[in-house]
Amino acid sequence: MTIPSFIEKNKDRFLEELLELLRIPSVSADPKFSKEVQAAAAYVKASLLKAGADQAEICPTPGHPIVYAEKIIDPKLPTVLVYGHYDVQPADPYELWDSPPFEPVIKKTSIHPEGAIFARGAADDKGQFYMHIKALETLVATGTLPCNVKFMIEGEEEIGSDHLNQFVLANKDRLKADVILISDTHMIGMQDPSITVGLRGMAYMEVEVTGANRDLHSGTYGGAVANPINVLCQMIASLKDEQEHITLPGFYDKVQELSPSQRQRLNEAPFDLSEYKAKLDIEEVHGEKGYTTIERVGIRPTLDVNGIWGGYTGEGAKTVLPSKAFAKISMRLVPHQDWQEIAQLFEAHLKSIAPASVKIQVKAHHGGAPAVVSDSSLGYRAAEAAMEETFGKRPLPTREGGSIPIVALFQQELGSDPILFGFGLDTDALHSPNEHYGVKNYFMGIETIIAFFRHFSQLSST
Ligand code: BES
Numbered sequence: 001m002t003i004p005s006f007i008e009k010n011k012d013r014f015l016e017e018l019l020e021l022l023r024i025p026s027v028s029a030d031p032k033f034s035k036e037v038q039a040a041a042a043y044v045k046a047s048l049l050k051a052g053a054d055q056a057e058i059c060p061t062p063g064h065p066i067v068y069a070e071k072i073i074d075p076k077l078p079t080v081l082v083y084g085h086y087d088v089q090p091a092d093p094y095e096l097w098d099s100p101p102f103e104p105v106i107k108k109t110s111i112h113p114e115g116a117i118f119a120r121g122a123a124d125d126k127g128q129f130y131m132h133i134k135a136l137e138t139l140v141a142t143g144t145l146p147c148n149v150k151f152m153i154e155g156e157e158e159i160g161s162d163h164l165n166q167f168v169l170a171n172k173d174r175l176k177a178d179v180i181l182i183s184d185t186h187m188i189g190m191q192d193p194s195i196t197v198g199l200r201g202m203a204y205m206e207v208e209v210t211g212a213n214r215d216l217h218s219g220t221y222g223g224a225v226a227n228p229i230n231v232l233c234q235m236i237a238s239l240k241d242e243q244e245h246i247t248l249p250g251f252y253d254k255v256q257e258l259s260p261s262q263r264q265r266l267n268e269a270p271f272d273l274s275e276y277k278a279k280l281d282i283e284e285v286h287g288e289k290g291y292t293t294i295e296r297v298g299i300r301p302t303l304d305v306n307g308i309w310g311g312y313t314g315e316g317a318k319t320v321l322p323s324k325a326f327a328k329i330s331m332r333l334v335p336h337q338d339w340q341e342i343a344q345l346f347e348a349h350l351k352s353i354a355p356a357s358v359k360i361q362v363k364a365h366h367g368g369a370p371a372v373v374s375d376s377s378l379g380y381r382a383a384e385a386a387m388e389e390t391f392g393k394r395p396l397p398t399r400e401g402g403s404i405p406i407v408a409l410f411q412q413e414l415g416s417d418p419i420l421f422g423f424g425l426d427t428d429a430l431h432s433p434n435e436h437y438g439v440k441n442y443f444m445g446i447e448t449i450i451a452f453f454r455h456f457s458q459l460s461s462t
């Protein structure tokens with residue numbers, strides 16, 4: 001059977017299998033879901049075996065397991081390693097979903113006239129890594145698999161990939177490959193295919209500010225004793241100046257400015273600012289002066305409060321001067337910034353600006369290195385050719401603001417080029433209520449991955 005007819009014949013099943021995976025609430029952050037995380041790993045393993053892998057196993061870690069599988073047809077042929085994650089972000093707040101997050105439904109939207117699958121993990125990353133399993137199945141079933149394939153699908157990406165480093169270091173030989181394929185990013189649009197060549201790094205911090213040793217009456221003590229929430233807000237506000245420049249001393253020391261021509265190239269990517277604002281329902285964008293929105297997201301570091309809490313937030317009013325205030329603050333980093341160094345610098349600076357009227361504790365949750373990947377490697381050229389074939393347009397290289405910390409480790413330890421071959425759109429609501437993934441994106445992705453295998457093996461043999 002030909003590849004297109006095999007896909008056509010199995011279309012409904014390819015979709016139904018993904019929906020089945022999406023029904024498993026594999027939320028890595030919440031121990032309440034640890035059984036479901038295991039169930040998702042088992043489902044991935046079974047899918048890989050069904051697709052034709054010679055062997056697949058669930059590799060335990062001190063956290064959630066990693067699914068590893070391979071199909072080696074000839075050790076002399078090139079090898080493709082696929083990485084993805086079967087864990088998902090928490091679905092909260094549930095009440096903001098139009099349909100339950102783990103009961104996938106397909107609905108048409110203006111951006112996805114052919115329909116999109118609404119479910120937590122639809123685009124990030126179940127819908128995207130599952131395309132690779134269906135591509136493998138198609139290649140095997142049609143007798144057209146031209147290279148060896150390995151799969152490493154982890155269950156802790158959304159919580160910092162804590163145990164993947166160790167697994168990679170301990171299995172370097174087993175993971176040896178000529179190229180690493182990762183579908184966990186966006187394209188500019190269905191009409192504007194792109195391949196991601198840059199991701200930001202991350203340093204995720206938590207701050208605890210303590211005032212008096214107990215909550216106080218805000219009349220008896222207010223104005224005389226530090227309010228840790230007020231203090232924390234002032235400290236946070238001081239971390240950026242009027243230019244939206246981050247004021248942590250040394251923060252920009254290792255950041256490299258791109259050349260004017262590099263910046264110009266970056267800004268040539270199709271981008272409609274008014275459409276961007278309209279979709280987010282904002283009157284104006286906001287960010288570091290002197291940089292465009294594409295640059296603010298792609299090549300500049302940031303500092304953002306992810307959550308802040310303390311004091312009384314219940315019904316009605318309570319007059320209280322709280323004893324404690326907390327904030328979770330993340331910094332997205334760009335090439336050459338080292339997350340541990342930035343975490344230390346953050347801690348030192350916050351301690352130095354905290355007034356003597358409060359005590360302060362700062363801790364780092366997790367971090368990860370930024371990454372820039374080559375746009376001229378064999379793998380990149382094969383990906384470019386594959387996208388050009390299926391989308392009818394040469395993809396542009398883009399830099400994205402999100403983070404996949406493990407990419408830098410792959411470059412360092414496995415020495416093969418990671419290709420950030422994502423087929424999602426930035427409007428797919430990753431990490432938000434009503435996350436979705438286009439049905440067309442899913443099938444175009446499968447087709448493009450299959451084309452990648454052909455181009456990669458052809459380019460490798462010339
Ligand atoms: N798939 C995303 C990363 C991503 C999203 C890259 C959009 C490019 C565009 C990934 O699952 C993710 O959410 N990563 C976290 C990393 C963190 C937990 C260390 C992120 O970016 O917040």
Ligand code: MN
Binds near residue numbers: 124184
């Ligand atoms: Mn992801």
Ligand code: MN
Binds near residue numbers: 089124158430431
């Ligand atoms: Mn994610």
